[in-house]
Amino acid sequence: MCRVPELRKTTDEKRVQPAGEYVLYWMTSARRTRYNFSLERAIEHSRALSKPLLVFEPLRIDYPWAAPRFHRFVIEGMQDQARAFADAGVTYFPFVERHEGEGSGLLEALASRACVVVTDLFPCSFYPRMIDAARLRIQVTLETVDSNGLMPVAGVDRHYSTAHSFRRLLQRELPTQLLTLPLAEPLSRLPRVPAAVVPPECLRRHPAVTADEFRDPGPLLTELHIDHEVSTVGLRGGERSGRIRLETFLHERLSRYAEARNHPEDPVTSGLSPWLHFGHLASAEVFARIIQIEDWDSSRLAQRASGSRAGWWGMSEAAEGYLDQLITWRELGFNLCDRVPHYDQFESLPDWARRTLEEHEGDTRTPSYRLQVFENAETHDPLWNAAQVQLRREGYIHNYLRMLWGKKVLHWASSPREAFEILVELNNKYALDGRDPNSYSAIGWIFGRFDRAWGPERPIFGKVRYMSSENTARKVRVRGYIRSYAE
Ligand SMILES: Cc1cc2nc3c(=O)[nH]c(=O)nc-3n(C[C@H](O)[C@H](O)[C@H](O)COP(=O)(O)OP(=O)(O)OC[C@H]3O[C@@H](n4cnc5c(N)ncnc54)[C@H](O)[C@@H]3O)c2cc1C
Structure with a gap:
């Protein structure tokens, strides 16, 4: 039976080759074994064709901002996958490119023996281009599958420019989408067939990550030409640590989320964005755990899709507040990247925001920083510097301070365009959750995206919402925070 919704799949004109040796899952962004529609779809093919599954998870060396911080997180994830796939009897091929171009030809070589190739959809960064290029080189069908959120990216017919209008759409559509969430344990549906064999010539030319390298990725990372200025941080990547963090959040923090989510000194937010970004954790799994804890079912949904933030789910205030971030705000970012060309550039901002910022481009900036x-x-x-030190040191800034951090770059950079570029650079270079649809949606928010015009009109900001460190320090406690990150 085919469970994966049509809206989540994109296929091509080529043929499935039943005589192939295996079904190939090319895992690129949904890097997990649970709640993963792509894996589920690959297993559907395996069952229909009675062919084994081969999972290929590469990590290229040349992605923008490649650094030990992100590489290590992904390799730790691979270690978890290696264990889970071995337990399930699935052949798993984790590959870390050691020099530029080393991996070229590998996907085609694996695909040449496959019945069909399944991969992940991720509408951001280099992924769409990479998949289009692969499609030209592969002879069998290449299916992309969307496991990004609760709402399929293709199910949203246009760009939504406010969270309110997007929330209203979600409130209309989610009741149907919630009927088909990904399976928690897709590996339980594997067919009983002998395991796939990785073609030996592929392994000879492109050795898989070894058990020693999993135990200690340090020497492997040292050998790579990536940005060693951006060092590893104390967080461990992978499904297992993501799940532990999720449980800690659900049991120790979620109940205080509604009233305390803006306080950086006693954080009650989940801290899950890096695991969500690398696909180690699915938002569907987070959602599934929340509805268990809330003892919720869809009979509690409000009848009317009003777009209101509170009251639609029929859950506690804390859970509704959290789901609004995890679903509305997170998936608004996917909609942006899917529907707005050049979402990563200043020019893609809404007209009113660009106009007002351009009208104030000539305003004097004092100070003005590069x-x-x-x-x-x-x-x-000192507050701005503390946030930047935290970002460099830990790859993270609490959301409330991250807004201030962004607004002050707009205030002090020499132009709004330069501010946009600086934010993209710093966010994506240092943040563990960077290079994500939410990097671009949230940076855009600094410049008025998803927001409305505010008065009074101010120098530099025009009608774009303003924030100051003084006001932030009045609203939330920051003294201890500044002390922790004073350099
Ligand atoms: C200038 C700026 C840059 C940002 N860059 C990124 C980025 O690179 N990657 C990223 O994932 N988020 C980014 N955000 C959004 C937000 O700061 C983080 O998602 C959030 O702080 C992550 O912490 P958390 O997991 O504890 O969030 P929680 O409060 O626990 O929220 C749960 C989840 O909801 C999503 N979420 C929360 N807030 C937002 C938001 N404002 N917009 C979109 N999704 C949200 C995240 O996936 C998050 O993990 C940025 C915000 C700003 C102001």
Whole structure:
């Protein structure tokens, strides 16, 4: 039976080759074994064809901002997958490219023996181009499958420019989408067939990550030409640590989320964005755990799709507040990247925001800083510097301070365009959850995206919402935070 919804699949004109040796799952962004529609779809093919599954998870060396911080997180994820796939009897081929171009030809070689190739859809960064290029080189059908959120990316017919209108769409559509969430344990549906064999010539030319390298990825990372300035952080990647963090959040923090989510000194937010970004954890799994804890079923949904933030789910205030971030705001980012060309550039901002910022482009900036001063946390503002130090050191800034962090770059950079570029650079270079649809949607928010015009009109910001460190310090406690990150 085919469970994976049509809206989540994109296929091509080529043929499935029943005589192939295996079904190939090319795992690129949904890097997990649970709640994964792509894996589920690959297993559907395996069952229909009675062919084994081969999972190929590569990590290229040349992606933008490649650094030990992100590489290590992905390799730790691979270690979890290696264990889970071995337990399930699935052949798993984790491959880390050691020099540029080393992996070229590998996907085609694996695909040449496959019945069909399944891969992940991720509408951001280099992924769409990479998949289009692969499609030209592969002889069998290549299916992309969307496991990104609760709402299929293709189920949203246009770009939504406000969270309110997007929420209203979700409130109309989710009751249907919730009927088909991905399976928690797709590996339980594997057919009983002998395991796939990785073609020996592929392994000879492209050795898989070894058990020693999984135990200690340090030497492997040292050998790679990636940005060693961006060092590893204390967080462990992978499904297992993501799940532990999720449970800690659900049991120790979620109940305080509604009233305390803006306080950086006593954080009650989940901290799950890196695991969501690398696909180690599915938002569907987070959702499934929340409805268990809330003892919820769809009979509690409100009848009317009003777009209101509270009251639609029929859950506790804390759970509704959290789901609004996890679903509305997170998936609004996927909609942006899917529907708005050049979402990563200043020019893609809404007209009103671009116009007002351009009208104030000539305003004097005092102080005015270049990238290097921001990057080195050398501004005059101790709160801003503390946030930047936290980003460099830990790959993270609490959401409330992250908004201030972004607004002040707009305030102090020499132009709004340069501010946009600086934010993309710093966010994506250092943040574990960077290079994500939410990187671009949230950076855009700094410049008015998804927001409305505010008065009074101010220098530099025009009608774009303003924030100041003084106001932030009045609203939330930051003294301890500044002390922790003073350099
Ligand atoms: C300038 C700026 C840059 C940002 N860059 C990124 C980024 O690169 N990657 C990223 O994932 N988020 C980014 N955000 C959004 C937000 O700061 C983070 O998602 C959030 O802080 C992650 O922490 P958490 O997991 O504890 O969030 P929680 O409060 O626990 O929220 C749960 C989940 O909802 C999603 N979410 C929460 N807030 C937002 C938001 N404002 N917009 C979109 N999704 C959200 C995240 O997936 C998050 O994990 C940025 C925000 C700003 C202001």
